[in-house]
Amino acid sequence: MDRLFLDTPLSQWLTALGVCFLIVLVLRLVASYVIRRLGDLTKQTRPELDDFLVELLRKTKGLFILLFGVWVGAFFLSLSPVNSEWLRRALGVGLLVQGGLWATAVVNYFLARSRRQQAEEDPSLATALGALGFVAKAVVWAIFVLLILQNLGVEITAILAGVSVGGIAIALAVQNILGDLFSSLSIVLDKPFVIGDFIVVGEFSGTVEHVGLKSTHIRSVSGEQLVFSNSDLLSSRIRNYKRMEERRAVFTLGVTYDTPAEDLEALPGIIRAVVEKHELARFDRSHFRSFGDFALMIETVYFMKVPDYGTYMDVQQAINLEIHGVFSERGIEFAFPTQTLHLKRGG
Numbered sequence: 001m002d003r004l005f006l007d008t009p010l011s012q013w014l015t016a017l018g019v020c021f022l023i024v025l026v027l028r029l030v031a032s033y034v035i036r037r038l039g040d041l042t043k044q045t046r047p048e049l050d051d052f053l054v055e056l057l058r059k060t061k062g063l064f065i066l067l068f069g070v071w072v073g074a075f076f077l078s079l080s081p082v083n084s085e086w087l088r089r090a091l092g093v094g095l096l097v098q099g100g101l102w103a104t105a106v107v108n109y110f111l112a113r114s115r116r117q118q119a120e121e122d123p124s125l126a127t128a129l130g131a132l133g134f135v136a137k138a139v140v141w142a143i144f145v146l147l148i149l150q151n152l153g154v155e156i157t158a159i160l161a162g163v164s165v166g167g168i169a170i171a172l173a174v175q176n177i178l179g180d181l182f183s184s185l186s187i188v189l190d191k192p193f194v195i196g197d198f199i200v201v202g203e204f205s206g207t208v209e210h211v212g213l214k215s216t217h218i219r220s221v222s223g224e225q226l227v228f229s230n231s232d233l234l235s236s237r238i239r240n241y242k243r244m245e246e247r248r249a250v251f252t253l254g255v256t257y258d259t260p261a262e263d264l265e266a267l268p269g270i271i272r273a274v275v276e277k278h279e280l281a282r283f284d285r286s287h288f289r290s291f292g293d294f295a296l297m298i299e300t301v302y303f304m305k306v307p308d309y310g311t312y313m314d315v316q317q318a319i320n321l322e323i324h325g326v327f328s329e330r331g332i333e334f335a336f337p338t339q340t341l342h343l344k345r346g347g
Helices: 010-042 049-058 062-076 081-118 125-151 156-173 175-190 230-234 261-276 309-330
Strands: 198-201 204-211 215-220 225-229 238-240 247-255 281-291 296-304
Touching: 010 062, 062 081, 081 125, 175 204, 175 230, 204 225, 215 230, 225 230, 247 261, 247 309, 261 281, 261 296, 261 309, 296 309
Parallel strands: none
Antiparallel strands: 198 204, 198 238, 204 215, 215 225, 247 296, 281 296
């Protein structure tokens, strides 16, 4: 007579164990073979989908394979309803844990793909991708933990209510940190500036060196490092000089009131000829603008075709020197503040 174990004949247990062992062995051998073949294939092709499949297989844990083998073997058992329910729940937990691992692998795959495609263009993207990856994984596992609890028969409605109240309290406690975190994501996604840009924030200016989760580091013109919280930085007015295509230059010259009318009329054309000698400068206009307190004011506007500040100053200096030379040759005098005192003798 066949012996019983947990109200089930021993022969059924042996059959179930044999089937379970066979299933686990076959699945492990197949997984190892596929991983090895895909690994060889990725060495010959671009590491895209092949690497992703390899990572998914590597994330397939032995516990899940074992639970799957137990589930198949259970078909050869005459289990009581209680034992069948426990087996179903155990298999459900294993499947959900494995699903969380697979979902994590998917997140890692897309993060790595984004890094390869864009990180070279924008180094600050690595920071945002790290933050997005952390948030995505946290959301994934929060969902799977709730599903596991529900599978075990736990009432998750009360848990969700408690979590929502606790979440509000936590959010209030760390609202500054969360504000900086979302500001960091906004900086990277909206790109008001990137690493290497020269920006002006209020009275401060410098080159962006680092965009972190909480703060942004800027190297000022005088050499010191400026640290701004991301939320404060985005709430400020930012001027980004790196994105200028042209740099507008305006200067005003004052000549004396005794300058002859013909010279005064010729000055805009003279200045235009000087500016147009420089290939990097694009002349816009030059006019006798106004009568000043002590000078006749000539206003000139031109554009630099490159945004580099050093190049702009080199061209500006060359233009200034040439204008000074032309004025000297024509005998035109620059004006400076003077006062004339008229004395009237009494009768």
